[in-house]
Amino acid sequence: MQLEPNKYVKELTQEKYKYGFTTDVHTEIIEKGLNEDVVRLISEKKGEPEWLLDFRLKAYRYWQTLEMPTWAHLTIPEIDYQAISYYADPTKKKDGPKSLDEVDPELLKTFNKLGIPLEEQLALSGMAVDAVMDSVSVKTTFKETLMEKGIIFCSISEAVREHPDLVKKYLGSVVGYRDNFFAALNSAVFSDGSFVYIPKGVRCPMELSTYFRINAANTGQFERTLIVADDDSYVSYLEGCTAPMRDENQLHAAIVEIVVMDRAEVKYSTVQNWYPGDAEGKGGVYNFVTKRGNCKGRDSKLSWTQVETGSAITWKYPSCILSGDNSTAEFYSVAVTNNFQQADTGTKMIHLGKNTRSTIVSKGISAGRSQNSYRGLVRVSEKADNARNYSQCDSLLLGSHCGAHTFPYMDIHNETAVVEHEATTSKISEDQLFYCNQRGIPTEDAVGLIVNGYAKEVLNKLPMEFAVEAQKLLSVSLEGSVG
Amino acid sequence: MLEIKDLHASINGKEILKGINLTVKTGEVHAIMGPNGSGKSTLSNVLVGHPAYEVTKGSVVFDGKDLLAMSPEDRSHEGLFLSFQYPVEIPGVSMVNFMRSAVNEQRKYKGLPALTASEFLKLMRQKREVVELDSKLANRSVNEGFSGGEKKRNEIFQMAMLEPKLSILDETDSGLDIDALRIVAEGVNKLKTPNTSCIVITHYQRLLDYIKPDIVHVLYKGKIVKTAGPELALELEEKGYDWIKKELGE
Numbered sequence: 001m002q003l004e005p006n007k008y009v010k011e012l013t014q015e016k017y018k019y020g021f022t023t024d025v026h027t028e029i030i031e032k033g034l035n036e037d038v039v040r041l042i043s044e045k046k047g048e049p050e051w052l053l054d055f056r057l058k059a060y061r062y063w064q065t066l067e068m069p070t071w072a073h074l075t076i077p078e079i080d081y082q083a084i085s086y087y088a089d090p091t092k093k094k095d096g097p098k099s100l101d102e103v104d105p106e107l108l109k110t111f112n113k114l115g116i117p118l119e120e121q122l123a124l125s126g127m128a129v130d131a132v133m134d135s136v137s138v139k140t141t142f143k144e145t146l147m148e149k150g151i152i153f154c155s156i157s158e159a160v161r162e163h164p165d166l167v168k169k170y171l172g173s174v175v176g177y178r179d180n181f182f183a184a185l186n187s188a189v190f191s192d193g194s195f196v197y198i199p200k201g202v203r204c205p206m207e208l209s210t211y212f213r214i215n216a217a218n219t220g221q222f223e224r225t226l227i228v229a230d231d232d233s234y235v236s237y238l239e240g241c242t243a244p245m246r247d248e249n250q251l252h253a254a255i256v257e258i259v260v261m262d263r264a265e266v267k268y269s270t271v272q273n274w275y276p277g278d279a280e281g282k283g284g285v286y287n288f289v290t291k292r293g294n295c296k297g298r299d300s301k302l303s304w305t306q307v308e309t310g311s312a313i314t315w316k317y318p319s320c321i322l323s324g325d326n327s328t329a330e331f332y333s334v335a336v337t338n339n340f341q342q343a344d345t346g347t348k349m350i351h352l353g354k355n356t357r358s359t360i361v362s363k364g365i366s367a368g369r370s371q372n373s374y375r376g377l378v379r380v381s382e383k384a385d386n387a388r389n390y391s392q393c394d395s396l397l398l399g400s401h402c403g404a405h406t407f408p409y410m411d412i413h414n415e416t417a418v419v420e421h422e423a424t425t426s427k428i429s430e431d432q433l434f435y436c437n438q439r440g441i442p443t444e445d446a447v448g449l450i451v452n453g454y455a456k457e458v459l460n461k462l463p464m465e466f467a468v469e470a471q472k473l474l475s476v477s478l479e480g481s482v483g
Numbered sequence: 484m485l486e487i488k489d490l491h492a493s494i495n496g497k498e499i500l501k502g503i504n505l506t507v508k509t510g511e512v513h514a515i516m517g518p519n520g521s522g523k524s525t526l527s528n529v530l531v532g533h534p535a536y537e538v539t540k541g542s543v544v545f546d547g548k549d550l551l552a553m554s555p556e557d558r559s560h561e562g563l564f565l566s567f568q569y570p571v572e573i574p575g576v577s578m579v580n581f582m583r584s585a586v587n588e589q590r591k592y593k594g595l596p597a598l599t600a601s602e603f604l605k606l607m608r609q610k611r612e613v614v615e616l617d618s619k620l621a622n623r624s625v626n627e628g629f630s631g632g633e634k635k636r637n638e639i640f641q642m643a644m645l646e647p648k649l650s651i652l653d654e655t656d657s658g659l660d661i662d663a664l665r666i667v668a669e670g671v672n673k674l675k676t677p678n679t680s681c682i683v684i685t686h687y688q689r690l691l692d693y694i695k696p697d698i699v700h701v702l703y704k705g706k707i708v709k710t711a712g713p714e715l716a717l718e719l720e721e722k723g724y725d726w727i728k729k730e731l732g733e
Contacts, residue, residue, distance in 0.1 A: 430534070431571045435625075438531050438567075439585040439641060440559035440592070449584055453575030453624070 020245030020275060023110040027090040027134065027216050033082045036060060039188050042087050046157050046191075049164060059177035059187030066181045072315055072344040073373040073405055077249075079286070084251060086189045088134035088216040107138050114242060116211045127238075127465075128153055130210045134219055135191030142206065152197040153208055156224050159195035166197055170228055174257040174294045174321070182253045182288040182315075190224035190255065198233035198264070207463055209238035214250055214274075214285065223254035229264040231297065236267040238466060241310070243275040247283045249312060250275075254289045262297030262324070267305070269462050270318075271470055274310035276477075281340025281369075284312025291318040292348075295327035295356075303330040304347065305461040307470045309477040312341060317375065319348035322356035322384075329358045332458040334470075336451075336477045337370030337402070346376035346407075351387040351417070360391040363455050366402035367478050373405040380417040387417045395425045396454050398447070398478065448475030484509045484649055484680045485550075490541035492529045498539070499525040501705035507649065512681045514691055514716060517702035518724045523684045524568060526702070527653045531565045532558050546648060559585075560592035562648030566638040566655050573625035578637070581625045582607065582644055589645060610643040614670040632663035639670040650674075651682045656690035668693030688720035701727055 039060045043053040118139045128142035137155030177187035194210040277284025293302040304318040320329035331347040349358035366372040380387045395404035436446035490503040499522045532555035543550040587597040614636045699715040700707045
């Protein structure tokens, strides 16, 4: 179908990636390349204790024995790990020491522009933010307010200094450094990310959120986030991310670990909007992420919700280990790929405890020449009596040059398990679009309407403010995809 | 209201319309009849700008404006409505969201502010009554799981919402039982004003028992071969299309 080049489409085109600007700020970047000295240097810059340096070095040595995994349905150009800088600090001023509370106005401006005001009086009501640029946390808001309830919310570097026992106890307890290639790399060189601890019986009164921004060129970002929800606690956590438009690819290799104790509940939502590269497939972020939660306690609950619209390549499987009896896990995902983007994403639900339940709802949307894969594993161990899983994987295709793939794996070792899997593939037809046109709805808006309708089930799981943003994002990401 | 001159159109390189001339004045109801494959649906699709059809010759002026130069959505905004022969299903998109977008796009085009949620829902309740569409249908996805009759009622409901100047009803009677036919036809009649016009495309007389045409045309092999008053429809019902073919010397 031919599109009329009208004003609206032009506006959309220009708006397409509105986070693509760069911040001109003095950034201390260590030399490119990776070796033991670099690992030691990062640890030293963060003033880390000996045990953490040991952890990093073990991970680094193990990583050296590994090769990049090739099982994903992705075409990944060779990455030169020696051509990347592993630490970039935009908070270091050239001229001498500065107070801890003083944040460079340029950085404040950047986050304001991204819609994340870091002055508490301007902040969104009911949301505390940890803002991370490149390798360093710039500022965490409402820290003191939260502390009054015993809630710890700070950067992981600060947590290592201030709460070493908690970090030592849980770091690497869900995703070990031997887990996979990118987990080993992250464990060796990780920089900032957030640390959250919700004490027993506390319901976190505000949404906690971390905003990740890559700014410096030729650097990798190695986010590390650790969330611990103690007995009978509750927290809703949001993660957002953007990066400038650059011609070179940038690497983001993260680990997120979540521990959920007895009767506790954690909701983790992501709106991933890393720069996806241009319409010809040049540039964009490589997003290789290991996210996993352990429903350790009885009656615990973990819910992952993700809206993935960005990145040139996404390799990401937010997973749940259901160890506690009666624990519940959910995975709700919308993954959009357009132009030359590639995504291989899904989840793993590992049922270990009795009466455990998991739900998977995955909605893939492919357009342009992109490739979009769902990959999911449901495992029920011998002892997991009465485990239940329901999986639903839907794919929506726009145009005929894109691909949608589904790779569901099931590994069931207990006869009492009930596992259901449903999958559909559909296409937005020209007749549907024309029907909308005839009623006065332009094609771009019609696509937005249909895509948002299709993804409704997942978007409804997001906190209100995010859901509205995510809806707009879906429409904008697919701009120009019907042609 | 509508002036079609020497309209030629083709699909996939095959010419279907071979010089249509038709003038519809404000307030008139025209019926276009004809055997299968004569180009009736092509004519309605070309008028609303379906991209599969190519206009190779001729002109269409709608309300003083060059219709063929407009995008399909602008033709809608200008007041042209097609009740589809086969309304398409759009899963996941609720009728409420769909109509709200449609109504507000039209308002934007006319420089009017968007309706608030409560204004819109009130409008929807009023218009639903025109075709006795129950509230459950209005909350479902567009046409999804609707019966044939419900789909056609839904088309007329949308017509009520958008208040077009010129409505084209493309075989709106096909697949309807007698009760559904009555409801749909009564809906169309209720929406009729001295300022609106209507083109009814149909095979059969029975719809015209309810929606009385002022003028009846016979379309055959891409051309209008006969134009007369309402009595022509009755004659066709009685004799079939063969006598027209004979008259044309076939």
